[in-house]
Amino acid sequence: MDRRNLETVGVRRTGWAALDRDPQQDLVEFICPHCGERDQKNARRERALYRFTDGFLQDLQGEVTQCHACKQSLRVVPIVMLHDQDETRRFEAVFFDGQLVTSH
Numbered sequence: 405m406d407r408r409n410l411e412t413v414g415v416r417r418t419g420w421a422a423l424d425r426d427p428q429q430d431l432v433e434f435i436c437p438h439c440g441e442r443d444q445k446n447a448r449r450e451r452a453l454y455r456f457t458d459g460f461l462q463d464l465q466g467e468v469t470q471c472h473a474c475k476q477s478l479r480v481v482p483i484v485m486l487h488d489q490d491e492t493r494r495f496e497a498v499f500f501d502g503q504l505v506t507s508h
């Protein structure tokens with residue numbers, strides 16, 4: 405059995421990019437690469453560890469977590485810090501077609 409963790413891109417929204425939720429929450433949002441469910445975890449790594457890469461603040465080490473839906477482990481990497489709507493839109497254009505951070 406392949407023990408390697410599948411990887412998926414995560415988003416850590418702060419400030420203006422997180423107006424639609426409790427500002428006290430500090431979450432990394434991602435889509436499970438096993439089952440496709442949208443999930444989130446508490447952000448653990450210090451913001452000082454994020455590095456400016458390809459136009460975004462990113463944590464290139466990432467965090468290992470377990471999907472709440474299918475219970476399989478995965479690595480969320482890179483984790484991209486987004487500060488406002490402009491950055492969110494730019495991120496969506498680069499990484500996705502808006503499937504992860506589109507507000508409902």
Ligand SMILES: [Zn+2]
Binds near residue numbers: 437471
């Ligand atoms: Zn899953």
